[in-house]
Amino acid sequence: MGIFSYFRSKKPTAQVAKNRLQIIVAHERAQNSGYDFLPQLRQEILLVVQKYVHVELENINVDVNRDGDCEVLEFNVTLPDNKS
Amino acid sequence: MGIFSYFRSKKPTAQVAKNRLQIIVAHERAQNSGYDFLPQLRQEILLVVQKYVHVELENINVDVNRDGDCEVLEFNVTLPDNKS
Numbered sequence: 797m798g799i800f801s802y803f804r805s806k807k808p809t810a811q812v813a814k815n816r817l818q819i820i821v822a823h824e825r826a827q828n829s830g831y832d833f834l835p836q837l838r839q840e841i842l843l844v845v846q847k848y849v850h851v852e853l854e855n856i857n858v859d860v861n862r863d864g865d866c867e868v869l870e871f872n873v874t875l876p877d878n879k880s
Numbered sequence: 881m882g883i884f885s886y887f888r889s890k891k892p893t894a895q896v897a898k899n900r901l902q903i904i905v906a907h908e909r910a911q912n913s914g915y916d917f918l919p920q921l922r923q924e925i926l927l928v929v930q931k932y933v934h935v936e937l938e939n940i941n942v943d944v945n946r947d948g949d950c951e952v953l954e955f956n957v958t959l960p961d962n963k964s
Binding site: 814815816817818819820821822823824825826829830831833836837840841844845847848849875877 | 898899900901902903904905906907908909910913914915917920921924925928929931932933959961
């Protein structure tokens with residue numbers, strides 16, 4: 797499964813014992829058709845994550861990538877040791 | 881980038897022109913430590929997606945996979961042609 801190897805390939809050696817959360821949102825719009833709701837979705841997902849994960853917003857890393865018709869948001873959070 | 885190839889590998893030929901949304905949530909808990917919030921997160925993400933994508937709940941496909949310490953939720957939605 798590609799997603800498992802993708803997730804694991806990002807694991808730094810020093811963080812082997814850490815709990816982590818990664819969310820990837822891929823939106824494919826054929827020839828830019830349809831509504832681009834990713835900016836709003838990004839904010840909503842950040843709010844949802846913060847309901848369950850007690851980390852500051854600045855500790856949630858968000859990357860945006862585009863590859864042709866496909867736009868991808870990637871959220872990476874290293875969870876606190878005890879309350880995650 | 882693994883995630884792009886993963887996303888693309890799932891593209892059926894007949895759906896090349898469709899707009900699609902895929903969300904992958906990977907939660908890694910070292911030796912099952914920390915709180916398992918994925919069931920709640922799954923519900924919240926479904927609600928958020930439905931705010932922006934006008935599809936019925938039964939048209940949002942959700943898979944759950946586990947690989948060692950890593951649990952993965954995968955949401956797949958084929959978006960309507962005009963209002964997505």
